[in-house]
Structure formats: structure tokens, C-alpha cells
Amino acid sequence: MQIDILTLFPEMFNGVMQSSILKKAQEMNAFQYSTVDFRNYTENKHNKVDDSPYGGGAGMVLMPQPIFDAVDAVKSSTKNKPRIVLMCPQGEPYTQQKAEEFAEEEHLIFICGHYEGYDERIRQELVTDEISIGDYVLTGGELGAMVVIDSVVRLLPGVLGNAESATADSFSTGLLEHPHYTRPANFRGLKVPDILLSGHHKKIENWRRQQSILRTLERRKDLLEKYDLSEQEKQWLIEVDKTF
Structure with missing residues (x-):
């Protein structure tokens, strides 16, 4: 399995991905991952990835261009059709059954947002799944993505050693x-x-x-x-x- 994580804070994943079962799973080639700082894809001259919302209101909204271009770049490096997962409090409540479904995929892309929210066109055109890990709001999608990735990777063949452990x-x-x-x-x-x-x-x-x-x-x-x-x-x- 290939897992790509679009985030403004790639350093947040270092400890989690290099510890415990996730580290073991990489060593046995059950999965590999990469973090993609989508700020690197912005065309904004000030290196911004967010802007104020049309119609007014508090907070900032992630612009579509950097995320669309980052996803296009990731997709161009693989022949597999990925599931694109948007971490969002408005999403489908995450379950073990969803983890089992994701574990059947060959390629997952996670989009981790910050600020007030996403430009709606990201939801409409890019993502295949919107996932929430609970009825509360976090600073960003990174922690939620870590939860989902951990729950999926442990289900990959051979990762837990004893197949009955997961079932x-x-x-x-x-x-x-x-x-x-x-x-x-x-x-x-x-x-x-x-x-x-x-x-x-x-x-x-x-x-x-x-x-x-x-x-x-x-x-x-x-x-x-x-x-x-x-x-x-x-x-x-x-x-x-x-x-x-």
C-alpha cells in the first residue's frame, strides 16, 4: 500500500510513522508513505495557501489551487486509482468497517486541512471519502489522519503477525x-x-x-x-x- 499525506506540517508524522507497528509494517514492506507539503504547490506570490471567505465571515479558507495541484502531482506518480480521503469534522463517522474497506486499497491519499475549512470545490471534485474521527474539532486534520492510518495499516496482511488478532x-x-x-x-x-x-x-x-x-x-x-x-x-x- 502507498499512503500519501497532504499537510502543511509534515514533521508531525515523523514520530508516529517511525514507531511501533507502523515502523514494523514499513520494514516488512507492507506499506510506504510520503508527506507532501502542499504549500510547495501554491502559485501565490506570498506563498499563501488560504484566503478569506467570499461573503465574509471569520477565519481563513484553504484555496483549491495548491491542493488540486498537489493531488495531481501525487496521482501522476502511480498507475493505481487512489482513494482520496479528506479529514473533516463534517465527514462520515469513522468505523472499523471503514478501516477494513480502506485496507483493501493499494493507494490512499489523505488531505489534512487547517484554518476555517476547505474551498467547497475540493470536496466536490477531488475527494472520494470525507472522514471524521469524532464529534469534536481539532486544530487540523493531521491527528485524525494518524488515527486512520494506524487503524488501516495494522489490518494489512502479516503486520500483526497473528491474523486472528485483528479479526x-x-x-x-x-x-x-x-x-x-x-x-x-x-x-x-x-x-x-x-x-x-x-x-x-x-x-x-x-x-x-x-x-x-x-x-x-x-x-x-x-x-x-x-x-x-x-x-x-x-x-x-x-x-x-x-x-x-
Whole structure:
């Protein structure tokens, strides 16, 4: 996978991209990335990439020309048709399912804005996806792009080592993940559930399934409304929570 990041602050990505799983993924050639300072593409004699909005109002708006030209330059270096992702609080709420969708692509381009917003023609003509990582506003799109890139790269083949690690994650199944325990079996009087020490894999699998459903019920009941539970699971939930 090739990932290109259009940003006014390329230095922000240095630490994140050279650490942990993202560094490992590059070393194994699962993906490569580049940062593109789109200020380098401005035709403005004062090196500006933003201007005041037509019609008045507070803040500054990113001009289309530098971003269009930067995207054209990136696209000219590849034969693949990239997904062009605009990081924006107005965008589609980001989900694990979207991460899995992006992980199937060969080329992603991220546009990270600053200031008041983007010229609308950038949305209309350039981008394939507008993504928001939450209902709040950040100073710029860089932090959001880092979140999305991390969530996508870890899904690429071989990156996590164990393929089951990603498929068992919260949200990948539609439910929250079950609790985990490790040694010691008794820590300060807090004991690991006996079932996990039993060695009975089928019972452990059933316990984990129930715990996943229960945790989803307690923390994200909205997810259960979209999930296709078996009749046995529905009955078990009714026994656990009479309001279900």
C-alpha cells in the first residue's frame, strides 16, 4: 500500500510513522508513505495557501489551487486509482468497517486541512471519502489522519503477525471484545475466571462469546440493535437483562 499525506506540517508524522507497528509494517514492506507539503504547490506570490471567505465571515479558507495541484502531482506518480480521503469534522463517522474497506486499497491519499475549512470545490471534485474521527474539532486534520492510518495499516496482511488478532478486535465482529487475562492467575486476591484455566476450548469459546455480548450490552447497547443474534443468545440476554 502507498499512503500519501497532504499537510502543511509534515514533521508531525515523523514520530508516529517511525514507531511501533507502523515502523514494523514499513520494514516488512507492507506499506510506504510520503508527506507532501502542499504549500510547495501554491502559485501565490506570498506563498499563501488560504484566503478569506467570499461573503465574509471569520477565519481563513484553504484555496483549491495548491491542493488540486498537489493531488495531481501525487496521482501522476502511480498507475493505481487512489482513494482520496479528506479529514473533516463534517465527514462520515469513522468505523472499523471503514478501516477494513480502506485496507483493501493499494493507494490512499489523505488531505489534512487547517484554518476555517476547505474551498467547497475540493470536496466536490477531488475527494472520494470525507472522514471524521469524532464529534469534536481539532486544530487540523493531521491527528485524525494518524488515527486512520494506524487503524488501516495494522489490518494489512502479516503486520500483526497473528491474523486472528485483528479479526477478534472490538467492532470487527460487530460486538465489543471479551475480557482478557494473563499471569498470574491470582493477583492481589483477584482471580482469573476458572473457565479460562480449564483447558476446555469449546467452553472457553462460549464464555468469551457471552462476555463479548454482555460487555456490548453494558457499554454499547446500540451495537446489539444492529447485530444478528442467535435465538439462544437472545434468550440468554433476556435472562441476564429483563429490559433487553
